[in-house]
Amino acid sequence: MSPALTTLIACLAAYLLGSVSFAVLSARLFRMADPRTYGSGNPGATNVLRSGNKKAALFTLLGDALKGTVAVLAAKFLELPAQTIGLVALAVFLGHLYPVFLKFKGGKGVATAAGVLLALAPLVGLATLATWIATALLSRYSSLAAIVAALLAPAYAMLFDGADGYTGVVLAMSLALVAKHFVNIQRLLAGQESRIGSKKKA
Template sequence: MLYLTLPLAYLLGSLPMAILVARVLGLPDPRTTGSRNPGATNVLRYGGKAAAALTLAGDVLKAVIPVGLARGLDADPLIVAGCGLLAFLGHLYPVFFGFKGGKGVATALGVWLVIAPAVAGLLIATWVVVAAVFRYSSLSALVAALAAPLYVWWLAPIDAYVLLSLLMSALLVWRHRTNIQKLATGQESRIGASRSG
């Protein structure tokens, strides 16, 4: 049963919540609009707050469910971390949509909400502070990603979880490489702007 949580985590992570929400609400496919990223930030820009909130909640829950199940079954931290990583990878590389997914910010948050709620709280606070000061969603995500391994090492210093944080943070930075280029050239969209970013 414990090992079944691993493929379940990947399959749940592969559910493209932004695309599903867009279809249910009659919105354009997020892969063809705005930044073309199937994530809550892009949905917010063209679909509004309700659609973005549904997308965000879905992307968080698809990590919370399998990781929470593994924790509920009293799994070893390595299995729990494996579930978190596979849910995250499912979002980045979904089997249902040609392995082309989102950037993983909300799904990573869902992982930490179960494993270490205090870490999740600090990540949210980091994102909010950076967003309030600089008004860039991508920059906020990047700073939170870089801070995550430090928070985990401080509050949940278990080898499997520290390794998980390093892997997810490295992938988050990689997935934001286009945003990093736009930030460097001043072309990145600020929060509240309608232009793609």
Template sequence: MIQWLLVPGAYLFGSVSSAIIVCRLMGLEDPREQGSGNPGATNVMRIGGKKAAAITLLGDALKGLVPVLVAKAMNVDSLLLSCVVFAAFLGHLYPLFFGFKGGKGVATSFGVTLGVTWLLGIVVSATWFIVYKVGGISSLAALVAATLTPLYVFLIVGDVNLVVTFVLISIILLWRHKSNIQRLLVGEER
């Protein structure tokens, strides 16, 4: 039963906002109050450039990766692993430490996929990269990768609990990107 403490632990770990911390450490404006208002790597790039964005992206991915690796090291069952995956992701979206105003979840969702299995992480990132190279729009690449992730989980991992978890994550990612989707539909997305 002690292993179930991994779930709130994953949420709390996910609640550490890389964007806000990076901006504070680098003397930049609060990303929740600048640019798009989203505390994520894309907005941090607008505010502070590529270095700040890269650090934020790495931090957000690690928030998903580390809890999943810890759970796997403890040899948890697939239900508990799925709960850890979802808790880390939700922590990023609704961070306890930052007024429940988090990012959109793309980098953290990548981190959890990489934690589940490196092959899954590589396939998801390759999908993002190919779509980005063809279309040139980061949000479109993220939406396509998010939509295909449950299929990849089914094909690569084959675990029902994880498939359901990634279906939920994909739905939430699409919902969190609804303004991007609207701009894509009218051809105004940058």
């Protein structure tokens, strides 16, 4: 099999894995309303938490993170070239953002990005995750924590992984994640953003 075909198949598999929405799966598993019908309408862990079902939110969080980790670790296990591993990381992340199974309307990618980074470059992932946790605890805004972590992730990549590593991949993911939070940025500036743990609106 040619390197180009191997890369194509690996990226397609990663994209399809990323397209699996654990928020929607958790709604069915726990017999809840579809997360796209309440709160922010985002099929992600934070919005699922607004339902009040912490188990469902945890299931969503772990599932979305693990699919990013699994895709990257599988590519590493198969000893694919570094460039292909980077493309696989992007593919699984973009699959979550634009899932074929949900008409390309997916989540915002925070958990999946974390899973990807922890497998791709562990120190970068840990630093980014620590930034998210610290910002979330201080502000209680999940979106603000995601934006701050995303903006700092490329700097962490340069610091821990070097310019010749996966900095380009991290930068692309960061820009996509911030773009996905455009509406949240507007709400934050207007003082209308929901805090972590707030209940869904009727």
